[in-house]
Amino acid sequence: MQIYLVGGAVRDTLLGLSVKDRDWVVVGATPEQMLSLGYQQVGADFPVFLHPKSKEEYALARIERKTAGGYTGFTCHASPDVTLEDDLxxxxxxxxxxxxxxxKQLFDPYNGQRDLAHKILRHVSGAFTEDPLRVLRVARFAARYHHLGFTIAPETLILMQQICASNELRYLSAERVWQETAGSLEGQDPEVYIEVLRDCGALTVWFPELAILWGIPNPVQWHPEIDTGIHTIMVLQQAAKLSDKLSIRFAALVHDLGKGLTPEHKWPSHPGHEKSGLAAIKTLCDRVKVPNECRELALLMSEYHTHVHKVFELKPTTILKVLNHCDVWRKPQRFADLLLCCEADARGRTGFEKRDYPNAHYFWLAYLAAKNVDVKAIVASGLKGEAIKQRLNDLRIAAIKDFKKAYDT
Incomplete structure (x- = not known):
C-alpha cells in the first residue's frame, strides 16, 4: 500500500498558497484492507474512505470509463493493480x-510542474472532453489564478468549445452549475469566469439572458464603453472591489438583462429595461437555482437602479415609494446592498471608475430621515387600520421633504 497527497493540496503548496483541504490517493490496496485499518467507507460510486482520525478523504486509485452522457456517466475500476500514473x-x-x-517526493508524469512554472491551465489527456463539468472547473481555475498570471492553453480552450458545441453541457445539474458559479463570483476576479464561459460557448447554454448582452449598444454619452456586455463585466469588477458578498456581485452581473430584450429599432436607448429585466432574471434564477438572497437583491437592482441614479431629481413621494417597495423598514441591510450595487453600476463605465457616487449616501440619509418618524406615537393617537398607514406615509414624506430642503441648502 502506498499513499500520496494529490490534487489541489499539492498544486497550492507548489504555488506557495495556503492549503484548505487535502485529498489522498491509495495505490495497491483493497477496500477490505482500508476497513481493517479503521477507515470509514463513504460514496457509492467508487471506494472513498475517511481517515479514522483526520477524517480526510482517501480514495483508492482508479480508472474511469465513459459509459453515458453527462458528468456522472462513468464506470470506475478500482483495484490494487491500478497505478498512480493511471489515476493521475x-x-x-x-x-x-x-x-x-x-x-515530499513529487510524482509528475504529465508535466504539471512545467505548466505551473509557465502559468498554463492545460488538460491532461483527450479524456478531458468526457466530463462537461470540466468546462466550469477550468473557468473557475482561470478566475482563481488570474491574479497570478495563469491562462488557458489554446488547445484546452478548443476542447472546452467542443464540449459546449455538443449537448454534454446540458447534462450538468443546476445545483452544480450554481456551485461553480457562486464560488467563482466570490473570488478575486469573478469577471474572468464569465469571460471564459463566453469564450467557450458555455454562457449561451446556461446563461443565455446574459450572453446576448454583448453587441447591444448603450448611449455613448452615458456609456463610453458602449457595449452592454462590456459594461456588465465592468460593473461586476467594481462590485468585487466594493464587496465580498455573493448577492451583491450576482445582482451586479444581471442588473441589465432587460437591455437584452430591447427591440433593435430603439437602440441605443433602453426604455423600460428596468422592469422588462425582471422576468429574465427570474428565468435565469429558476434555471440555475439561485438562492433567494441573491435573487431578491437582483430583482430590486434591476427595477430600481435608475431611481437611485436619479435620486436628486425624485419627488419625496417617489423616494418613499422606492423605500416601501424595497421593504427597507424590515430589511435595511438589503437596501444598503442595493445602494452599493448602484455605485458599482455607476462606476462600471469607461472613465467613471473612480468617480464619487453621492447618490447612495443621499438615498440612505433620506431613509434615515423617514425612519425617524415615531410609529408608536401614530398608533397611540387612536388611528386605526389604513389611517395609520396613511398617516405614517404622510409624516415620512414630510420628513423626506425637510431632509431634501436641508441638504440642498
Missing part, C-alpha cells in the same frame, strides 16, 4: 495531476 491520467488539468509522497 483521469484528472482534469496537469497542475492537478501531481502527487507527493510522505518524503
Amino acid at each position: 491520467l483521469r484528472r482534469d488539468l496537469t497542475i492537478n495531476a501531481i502527487a507527493m509522497d510522505d518524503n
Whole structure:
C-alpha cells in the first residue's frame, strides 16, 4: 500500500498558497484492507474512505470509463493493480495531476510542474472532453489564478468549445452549475469566469439572458464603453472591489438583462429595461437555482437602479415609494446592498471608475430621515387600520421633504 497527497493540496503548496483541504490517493490496496485499518467507507460510486482520525478523504486509485452522457456517466475500476500514473491520467488539468509522497517526493508524469512554472491551465489527456463539468472547473481555475498570471492553453480552450458545441453541457445539474458559479463570483476576479464561459460557448447554454448582452449598444454619452456586455463585466469588477458578498456581485452581473430584450429599432436607448429585466432574471434564477438572497437583491437592482441614479431629481413621494417597495423598514441591510450595487453600476463605465457616487449616501440619509418618524406615537393617537398607514406615509414624506430642503441648502 502506498499513499500520496494529490490534487489541489499539492498544486497550492507548489504555488506557495495556503492549503484548505487535502485529498489522498491509495495505490495497491483493497477496500477490505482500508476497513481493517479503521477507515470509514463513504460514496457509492467508487471506494472513498475517511481517515479514522483526520477524517480526510482517501480514495483508492482508479480508472474511469465513459459509459453515458453527462458528468456522472462513468464506470470506475478500482483495484490494487491500478497505478498512480493511471489515476493521475483521469484528472482534469496537469497542475492537478501531481502527487507527493510522505518524503515530499513529487510524482509528475504529465508535466504539471512545467505548466505551473509557465502559468498554463492545460488538460491532461483527450479524456478531458468526457466530463462537461470540466468546462466550469477550468473557468473557475482561470478566475482563481488570474491574479497570478495563469491562462488557458489554446488547445484546452478548443476542447472546452467542443464540449459546449455538443449537448454534454446540458447534462450538468443546476445545483452544480450554481456551485461553480457562486464560488467563482466570490473570488478575486469573478469577471474572468464569465469571460471564459463566453469564450467557450458555455454562457449561451446556461446563461443565455446574459450572453446576448454583448453587441447591444448603450448611449455613448452615458456609456463610453458602449457595449452592454462590456459594461456588465465592468460593473461586476467594481462590485468585487466594493464587496465580498455573493448577492451583491450576482445582482451586479444581471442588473441589465432587460437591455437584452430591447427591440433593435430603439437602440441605443433602453426604455423600460428596468422592469422588462425582471422576468429574465427570474428565468435565469429558476434555471440555475439561485438562492433567494441573491435573487431578491437582483430583482430590486434591476427595477430600481435608475431611481437611485436619479435620486436628486425624485419627488419625496417617489423616494418613499422606492423605500416601501424595497421593504427597507424590515430589511435595511438589503437596501444598503442595493445602494452599493448602484455605485458599482455607476462606476462600471469607461472613465467613471473612480468617480464619487453621492447618490447612495443621499438615498440612505433620506431613509434615515423617514425612519425617524415615531410609529408608536401614530398608533397611540387612536388611528386605526389604513389611517395609520396613511398617516405614517404622510409624516415620512414630510420628513423626506425637510431632509431634501436641508441638504440642498
